Amino acid sequence: MKKHTLSVTVENKPGVLTRVTTLFRRRVYNIESLTVGATENPTISRITIVVTGDKKIIEQVTKQLYKLVDVIKVVDITDERSVERELVLIKVKADNNVRAEIVQIVDIFRARIVDIGRNTLIVEATGDSRKIDAIEESLNPFGIVELVRTGKIAIVRGGKA
């Protein structure tokens, strides 16, 4: 079972996200992550959904999504050449003994420190899922106090929409 990234363009109307999530809940498809946002066209939003399943499940998900009146287009971009990004904010324990070490890690990942507290630092990082997993793992030994991670957004390279 593979992770698939579906890029779904929908009408930018109230309730559309509920329609999409209700469909996933009702048909017992598993959402790994889901992000919604505006696009270059103010009447259209894009939902990026990461869902696990074999080919048959993904095909059903796609067909069922198409049946929603407010869904305009569904593209499985898993195997497309695309740029994918997630954003994470990590509040990590950081007393004076380890601060330097954390800063080093942050540099390696080309992440940033965006807040400095008495005993904690907040690190911001963007990248594809693998990079975000890696930075999380590297900071884990210091003690992660809080972590928020967005879902994935993605855009296909080159001319294709």
Added chain:
Amino acid sequence: MKLKGAEILLHCLKEEGVDTVFGYPGGAVLPIYDAIYDSDIRHILARHEQGAAHAADGYARATGKVGVCISTSGPGATNLITGIATANMDSVPMVCFTGQVGSALIGRDAFQEADITGITLPITKHNYLVEKTEDVARVVKEAFHIARSNRPGPVVVDLPKDIMENSIEFKGDREEVNLRGYRVMKGYNSGQVISAVEHIHKAERPVIYAGGGVISSNASAELRELAEKRKIPVTTTLMGIGCFPGTNYLALGMLGMHGTRYANYAIGEADLLIAVGVRFDDRVTGKIDTFAPHARVIHIDIDAAEIGKNVDVDVPIVGQVKEVLQAINQRLDELDTYSEWNKTIDRWKEEFPLRYGTSSKGRIMPQHIIEKIYALTQGEAIITTEVGQNQMWAAQYYKYKYPRTFLTSGGLGTMGYGFPAAIGAKIACPDKTVIDIAGDGSIQMNIQELGTAVQYKLPVIICILNNQFLGMVRQWQGLFYGGRYSFTDISHQPDFVKLAEAYDAIGMRIKDVGDVDGALQEALKVSDRPVVMDFWVEREADVYPMVPPGGSLFNMLGGE
């Protein structure tokens, strides 16, 4: 001209060709009912919103037109839910208008507020909460368009009271539907059609498995042409009943759990399955990996999501049944020979006909009543059913001649569907005999609609196959739970004759086999009010043959 939202609504209904609506008033729909008061659209007052919804559904199934119902907000709207879900499972075109509290009150737990667009999201094809009076005309147009096109289904339109009360300038012209996320399916993949034709020409043991999609596509003539051109036997699902004449020499009757032995055997032996407007429901397939084990599968369906959902398909064709069958028929060579396959099937028909025993207590056998109804109406009546054994016997023992003459809740299996659906059908087709075949359990779920049928002088006949049991459940308890009849004995019941009379309907009680025919003839003569026929039948008759749940079609119980 300045018009109120409610007046615009009625104007739009007329434009959609609506002549009848089924409903029940209340506070939030006062503006709509005020507009209905001097409209020439006929409003039928139900006695419960569920009755209104099923009546609109019955009207839709009997005609192919969009059924319309109206309820108030809150409890009125929630009372529609079972009716909406029933229509959704069976792909019935309906538009349901629900009142809603005033826009300013939405979200504040106002009096009689229910989040009906939220509640109906998973049981509608689409739904709307109308936000301004300017949107009413567009939304109504879209709602009807969505309900009736492609795979039909129910659409809910939630109308806040102030939106209906406000007046705006309205010229009456409405723009075309423009939905970029919803396109009407036209055409088909002609490569697949050619491949289908090749498969049909090569097949030695083909079977057509036809369903509700043939009826909703009005494609009975095309289906018949396909079958007769190549002498292909036809079995239908419960929902497909009537799409192929039950009297035709190629008819196999229903397949599946309570299908005929010969239909299920044919599926087991077929080398080609032509699946037309069907959804491979588990009541049909039984154990899915033993369904049609030797067959290549052609699947024609308008809903791409149905193709490959439950079984793998060799030739998928997405499109309107009617269009696709026309394309196939055009390319098909006629076949004159009556094949070995046809003869094998005839032998099965002879060896394993539908049959039933006799009652040890001398009671009427329920199957006999259906046979008598057939003998007297010859396939010309519209039959509706409740759910349970009554429904299965009505499917097995009546021979349907035409599409849209067998109305039953297949997907949801809603007890209480049959009687209000019969009311809707009778209003749609006043010249047809309309009979609800009922169980004594189911009929009590919407018995209040006797009030409606009497008020509108509708001579609908209700045949209660009264076994004083929730018969279908009792049957399963008998077969699979050691005969422990837990809460299925319903012998505490009203006197149905007196009940009918209390409503000013006609009541009859029939206890002797010899009286069945005469009583039915008498009931068929009534022209101004409903007739409730309380047939006291064998209490423990079972529906056979039967594929035990999860079993294979060729392992059937009973009816040998």
